[in-house]
Amino acid sequence: MSRRRGGVSDEDRRLWSQVAASAAPLPGQVRRNYAPLTASELKPTAVLPAQGQAKPALPIPDAPRFSMQPFRIGQAVKPPRATASLAPTPAEALASVPVAMDHRTHRRMSRGKLAPEARIDLHGMTLAIAQPVLERFVLAxxxxxxxxxLVITGKGKAGGVDAPLPVRPGALRHHVPMWLGRxxxxxxxxxxxxxxxxxxxEGAYYVYLRK
Structure with a gap:
């Protein structure tokens, strides 16, 4: 059996002739003699674009877009400013605490309409000294x-609120509420x-004591 490369073998041609000869026509149809298919007829053909027609281009995904700030040669580049999440101020922290006393009395106290019965001034003391002094005063x-x-702590120096505790100026103002709660x-x-x-x-606190 001989077979040409890329074409149809002689055996394939013989089998096709036998199949075509044994095929019976439908009623009313005339029997036709089917000649064996040539190699060019059996070979698959590729659909090529017409002459002068460009091949269809594949879709290209959009490139990411970047926005750049205007820049001139010789201009100093400023590093991005780091944004740190600072802890809430004492006033913000206390504002989130639920009211645990009579609401009418709390409202009058917050508006300064209640006069403190005693006061202590911790302004200028270190944390180590102020804590035991505050404890003795409140318990007494x-x-x-x-x-x-009334507990006076002082507001601290201006411009020092971003310094870390306990070296931050006005550290007493931040520590006193914690001491009073534990x-x-x-x-x-x-x-x-x-x-x-x-x-x-902001440099002082009202401390309402239990009976």
Whole structure:
């Protein structure tokens, strides 16, 4: 059996002639003699574009777009400013604490309409000295039956709010609310709020004691 490369073998031609000869025509149809298919007829042909017609181009995905800031030669490049998430201020932290005392009394106290029964000034003290002094003062006022006391801490130096604790100026203003909320003072303190401006504003706290 001989077979030309890329074409149809003699055996294929013989088989096709036998099949064509044994095929019976449909009723009313005339029998035709089917000649064996040539190699060019059996070979698959590729569909080529017409002459002068460009091949269809594949879709190209859009390139990412980048926006650049205007820049001139010799211009100094400023590094991007780092944005750090700072902790909330004492006033913001205390504002999120639920009111644990009589709402009417709390409203009058926040508006500066209640006069503190005692006060202590921690301004200028270090953290190590101020904490035990505050604890003795609050416990003594609670034992004496007083309800509203004023704790003065000072506002701290201007422009130092971004410094890390405990070296941040005004560290007392940030630590005093924490001291008042934990042992041994947490069991006798009912509410802590920033003082009204007539009693020191952000540099002082109202401390409402339990009975």
């Amino acid at each position: 006022q609670h034992s004496a039956g007083r309800r509203l006391v 042992a041994p003072l947490g069991r006798v303190v009912q509410q802590v709020t920033p003082a009204h401006f007539r009693h020191g504003g």
